[in-house]
Amino acid sequence: MKRRIFLLNITTAISGLAVTKAFAKMDHSSMSDTMCAINSDECQKEDSMHHEHMNMNMNMNMSNNKTPQKLLATSALPQGQDLPELVRLKNTSDKQGTFEANLEAKPVKIKLTPELTTEFWAYNGNIPGPAIEAFEGDKVKITVKNSIPQATTVHWHGLLIPSNQDGNPQDEIPAGSSRTYEFTIPEGNAGTYWYHPHGHETVAEQVARGLAGIFIVRSKKDPLASLPEQNWFFSDLKLTDKGEIADNSMVDWMNGREGQFVLINGAYRPKITVKSATRVRIWNACSGRYLNLSIPNCDVYLVGTDGGLMPKPIQLNSPLLLSPAERAELVIVPKQSGTVYLQSIGYDRGKMGNVPPEQDIILGELVLTESSSIALPSTLRELPKLGHATAHKTLEYTEVMDMKEPRGGMLFLINGKRHDMQRIDLESNIHEVEEWTIFNNSHMDHNFHIHGAQFTTVSHEVDGKKNPPKYEALKDTINLRPYEKITIKIQQNMPGLRMYHCHIIEHETLGMMGQLMVK
Ligand code: C2O
Ligand code: CU
Ligand code: CU
Numbered sequence: 001m002k003r004r005i006f007l008l009n010i011t012t013a014i015s016g017l018a019v020t021k022a023f024a025k026m027d028h029s030s031m032s033d034t035m036c037a038i039n040s041d042e043c044q045k046e047d048s049m050h051h052e053h054m055n056m057n058m059n060m061n062m063s064n065n066k067t068p069q070k071l072l073a074t075s076a077l078p079q080g081q082d083l084p085e086l087v088r089l090k091n092t093s094d095k096q097g098t099f100e101a102n103l104e105a106k107p108v109k110i111k112l113t114p115e116l117t118t119e120f121w122a123y124n125g126n127i128p129g130p131a132i133e134a135f136e137g138d139k140v141k142i143t144v145k146n147s148i149p150q151a152t153t154v155h156w157h158g159l160l161i162p163s164n165q166d167g168n169p170q171d172e173i174p175a176g177s178s179r180t181y182e183f184t185i186p187e188g189n190a191g192t193y194w195y196h197p198h199g200h201e202t203v204a205e206q207v208a209r210g211l212a213g214i215f216i217v218r219s220k221k222d223p224l225a226s227l228p229e230q231n232w233f234f235s236d237l238k239l240t241d242k243g244e245i246a247d248n249s250m251v252d253w254m255n256g257r258e259g260q261f262v263l264i265n266g267a268y269r270p271k272i273t274v275k276s277a278t279r280v281r282i283w284n285a286c287s288g289r290y291l292n293l294s295i296p297n298c299d300v301y302l303v304g305t306d307g308g309l310m311p312k313p314i315q316l317n318s319p320l321l322l323s324p325a326e327r328a329e330l331v332i333v334p335k336q337s338g339t340v341y342l343q344s345i346g347y348d349r350g351k352m353g354n355v356p357p358e359q360d361i362i363l364g365e366l367v368l369t370e371s372s373s374i375a376l377p378s379t380l381r382e383l384p385k386l387g388h389a390t391a392h393k394t395l396e397y398t399e400v401m402d403m404k405e406p407r408g409g410m411l412f413l414i415n416g417k418r419h420d421m422q423r424i425d426l427e428s429n430i431h432e433v434e435e436w437t438i439f440n441n442s443h444m445d446h447n448f449h450i451h452g453a454q455f456t457t458v459s460h461e462v463d464g465k466k467n468p469p470k471y472e473a474l475k476d477t478i479n480l481r482p483y484e485k486i487t488i489k490i491q492q493n494m495p496g497l498r499m500y501h502c503h504i505i506e507h508e509t510l511g512m513m514g515q516l517m518v519k
Contacts, residue, residue, distance in 0.1 A: 069246050072239040074260050077112055079269035080365065086214060086231055086265055089130035099134045099141070103154070105197070105211055106147035116243030120210035121148045127266040128233050128285070129195070129213025136187050136219050143180045146173040152206060154181060155198035156215060157325065158306055158454070158476045160189050163496025163518075166451055169200040170421055170497070188384065190219035191308030191474075192281045192327040194233075198499070200421060204287060204509040208238065208257060209245050212285045217308075223377045224303065227279040227331065230272070234322075234363075236286035237261040237268075248506065253408030255351040255444070256288015256324065256504035262344070262363055272342065273367040277333045277374035279303070284322035287505040290445070290479075292347040293320045294360075295332060296340040297368055301376060304329030307454030307474025309381040314471050319345045323447040323479040325503035331376060334368035342366045350444035350482050352410070383456065383472055386489050389435040393426055397480070397502065397512070399442045407510060412446075412502065418511035419501070425514040428492050437487045440480035446507065448486070449477040450500040452518070455490040477503050492518040 093100035108125040111117050123129030134140055146152050151174050155167035161183035164171065173179045193215040197206040214233055238246040238259030248257055261268050281304075284291050301313040302320070306327050313331065320328060342365070346358035395414055402411045411418060415425070428434060435458060438448045454474040459466045462484050480486055492498065501513035 068249060070241040071246060071260055072116075072241050072243065076116070077261060077268045080271050081267055083230070083232075083270040083272045083364070084265045084267050086128065086131040086233065087124075087126045089124070089132045089213075093141075097135070097137060098139045099132070101132070101141075102143050102145070103129070104145040104147055105152055105154075105206075106145075107149075112239075112243060116239075118239065118243045118245065120245070121206060122210045123213050126213070127210050127263075128235060129211065131213060131231065132195070132215040134185060134215075134217055136185055136190050136217060139182075139184050141180060141182045143178055144173060145178045146175055148206070148211075149175050150199070150202050150206070151175060152197045152199050152202065152211070154195050155451070156181070156183075156193065156195050157449075158191065158193040158327075159183070159215065159217070160186050160452065160454070160493070162494050163452060163498055166498075167198045168451075168497055168499065169198055172199050185217055189308070190217045190222065191306065192216060192283065192304060192329055194283055194285060194325075194327070196285070201509055204248065204257065204505045207285075207287055207505055208248070210235075214281075214283060216281065219308075223309070223380050224279055224331070227277060227374075228275075229279045229281065230274075231281050231283075232264050232272075233266075233283045233285055234291055235263050235266070236289050237263055248407070250408045251351075251353045251355060252288070253506050253510065254353055254410050255349075255355065256506050258286070258289045262286070262289065262291075262361065264364055269362060269364050271365045271367060273369065274298070274332055274334055275369045276372040277331060280330045280332050282320075282322065282328045282330065284324055284326050286324055288324060290324070290344075290347050290349055291320075291322045291363075292345040293322070293363075294343045294345050295320075295330075295366065297334065297336050297338065297366075299333040299335060301331040301333070302328060303331050303376070303380060305473040306476045310471065310473045311381055311383055312379050312471075313376045321347060321479070323445065323477065323503070324505065325447070325449055325477045326475075326479070331374065333374050334370065334372050337368050337370050340366050340368065352444065383474060386433045386456065386491055389433045389489055391428070391432055391434040393428075393434060393436045395436065395438045395448075395500075395514070397438070397440045397442055397446050399444070405510070408506075410510075412507040412510050412512035414501075414512060414514045417514070419508075419513035419515075421515075423515065424497075424517045426516045428516060428518050430495050430518050431491060431493055433489065433491050435487055435489055437485055438480060439485045440482060443482045445479055445481055446502040446504060446512070447477055447479045448500065449503040450490070450498065450516070451476075452494060452496075452498040453490050453492050455488040458487040458489050461485040461487075492516070495519060 151172035153167035457469040
């Protein structure tokens with residue numbers, strides 16, 4: 001492997017520091033196209049960076065940090081249990097077309113082994129939170145009681161609902177209080193969503209402690225309704241050797257937290273049985289971990305993304321990359337019986353600091369009982385056609401060092417700014433079709449998420465080479481490789497304040513977020 005070194009000067013206006021960063025850029029000509037993102041059309045083979053330059057800075061920061069916590073050995077947690085079904089949130093209304101329920105965010109003690117008790121924060125005491133299932137057109141009324149010792153909100157990630165019901169950081173529920181969220185799910189919004197806290201600078205901690213759950217919206221005209229379904233909700237758990245939820249380290253703040261345990265539906269390395277062609281909904285609800293899923297001995301079809309079904313199924317022949325908060329719907333068709341590993345294939349996202357190289361990790365065991373086949377419909381859905389864009393916005397992601405930032409010494413910025421709840425960064429006219437170009441002007445992957453709308457991708461651009469997306473799909477979260485530029489087409493159809501941010505939750509919490517006012 002050849003190495004090239006180049007220098008980049010970054011002057012940080014924020015801290016008044018002038019820092020010179022030396023990046024070691026590595027050639028990855030041997031890298032296979034397993035690196036391709038499901039939504040990244042250009043498979044970049046040369047964009048992987050290492051960050052030796054950060055180590056010096058890191059060590060300086062580490063010296064004023066308390067001693068690192070000892071982590072629990074991965075062998076300590078039981079594995080191999082059958083994939084748990086998610087607990088359903090009970091609909092307390094018997095009226096047609098109405099979903100009413102109660103959620104309580106509260107501390108709960110769970111015994112993970114006979115010796116270890118962990119205090120989580122969980123919705124209704126469940127890890128993950130109870131599953132919500134509703135139909136397009138349903139009136140939803142959910143009362144949330146906040147029994148954790150901090151203010152919180154509940155954000156309904158991906159749903160097309162009014163901004164004042166969407167759990168913005170400005171609308172916190174103080175500790176000990178309740179509020180009711182009320183909205184109607186619009187037609188055309190069927191898909192695979194989730195809910196999680198979105199308070200001011202508290203999201204990283206609250207998600208790390210266990211607050212998140214799924215929200216499925218069904219359509220009455222679903223072309224795949226006859227298939228059996230499974231839900232795979234991936235989350236990430238970092239435990240100390242005492243079984244406590246570990247604090248974020250400097251490295252977690254910089255790169256996004258990754259625990260030593262990846263859970264599916266709350267279970268560590270479960271056994272998942274697939275008997276025949278099955279529709280699988282997948283959530284990457286990890287704070288910072290990228291999943292690059294490999295599903296052996298099966299035909300795998302991508303049929304849906306963040307915003308529901310795609311126009312037509314796409315057969316996948318490389319791993320499925322999901323950055324934090326992305327979802328996918330797959331149809332998995334076993335080709336031969338037997339037991340195989342479900343794995344996440346090592347994906348280099350350009351982490352900073354002294355971190356080990358990415359490795360393949362085992363997520364669970366897949367038991368395929370027999371070979372099967374299926375004829376999928378050739379068209380699944382027609383996407384809403386957005387007209388010509390009449391407005392254009394540009395965003396730029398940057399990273400700068402700041403010795404005064406105690407959480408990792410880095411600032412993550414959008415258009416040179418940190419999130420400010422009082423500042424409106426951008427304005428849009430309601431119903432106007434816009435193109436947004438997001439430029440990841442940094443050496444690590446970040447993703448882009450926006451509230452209130454599902455967008456389509458117009459182009460991906462790296463090194464001046466522009467490519468159309470590989471397929472049409474509705475997204476609310478999209479990954480950007482280092483120095484990649486993505487153009488999306490978007491329309492906001494409700495007035496009010498909307499957030500957009502990187503969904504590596506530590507970056508969002510550190511301020512890599514902006515505010516859009518729709519008028
Ligand atoms: Cu899933 Cu603004 O968040
Ligand atoms: Cu969201
Ligand atoms: Cu980020």
